[in-house]
Amino acid sequence: MSLPSRADQLLDLGEQGCGQLVMELMLAMRALAPGQTLLVTAYDPAAAGDIAAWCRMTGNTLRQILPDSSGNQFLLQKGPNCRC
Amino acid sequence: MLNNFCVNLTRSTDDPDRATVAMVVANAAVASGKQTMVFLSSKGVRLAVKGVADQISEEGFQPMTTLLQNFLAAGGSVWVCSPCFKKRGYTEGDLIEGASIVGGAKLVEFLSNDGTGVSY
Numbered sequence: 257m258s259l260p261s262r263a264d265q266l267l268d269l270g271e272q273g274c275g276q277l278v279m280e281l282m283l284a285m286r287a288l289a290p291g292q293t294l295l296v297t298a299y300d301p302a303a304a305g306d307i308a309a310w311c312r313m314t315g316n317t318l319r320q321i322l323p324d325s326s327g328n329q330f331l332l333q334k335g336p337n338c339r340c
Numbered sequence: 341m342l343n344n345f346c347v348n349l350t351r352s353t354d355d356p357d358r359a360t361v362a363m364v365v366a367n368a369a370v371a372s373g374k375q376t377m378v379f380l381s382s383k384g385v386r387l388a389v390k391g392v393a394d395q396i397s398e399e400g401f402q403p404m405t406t407l408l409q410n411f412l413a414a415g416g417s418v419w420v421c422s423p424c425f426k427k428r429g430y431t432e433g434d435l436i437e438g439a440s441i442v443g444g445a446k447l448v449e450f451l452s453n454d455g456t457g458v459s460y
Contacts, residue, residue: 274365275363275364275365275407276364276402278368279414309372313341
């Protein structure tokens with residue numbers, strides 16, 4: 257699977273996980289308008305599950321999970337009724 | 341899906357690992373759009389006393405002061421058990437900014453109104 261050609265914002269979370277990871281997600285998503293996209297890089301082993309759950313709870317969409325050479329990338333799209 | 345989320349915390353400097361993990365989970369809840377409240381009871385009330393959070397910084401986690409600041413800035417609430425606080429000789433003047441002293445009825449109302457939670 258290829259990387260998206262563009263995202264409206266990038267967020268590199270490195271090894272951050274759990275509460276710190278979702279706090280950074282919330283802050284980044286708050287800065288976007290509905291429909292805009294956020295490309296997240298996250299290496300924490302629990303990141304995939306946490307990001308998917310966070311999207312379900314906050315009204316955002318996890319569009320793609322994109323393996324890269326060193327971790328995972330996640331393409332999120334802000335929902336029209338984002339609760340964050 | 342339930343909307344009110346309570347993190348009950350009964351420790352502070354006596355168990356910094358447990359106190360830190362509780363605040364990490366509270367941050368996850370508030371950042372996930374939940375109406376999140378940290379209920380400090382028993383020895384946990386010390387966390388709401390000025391200067392105490394500064395003493396907690398666990399390896400692998402953000403310092404407690406950062407966790408608390410982020411939690412409050414994101415819209416979380418810190419409630420402090422009134423009898424637990426008074427029993428230890430503290431007064432409202434000892435409280436950190438953003439924390440409030442409450443009684444049991446407030447906790448029961450919060451949890452009875454579409455609420456759930458975890459306890460540390």
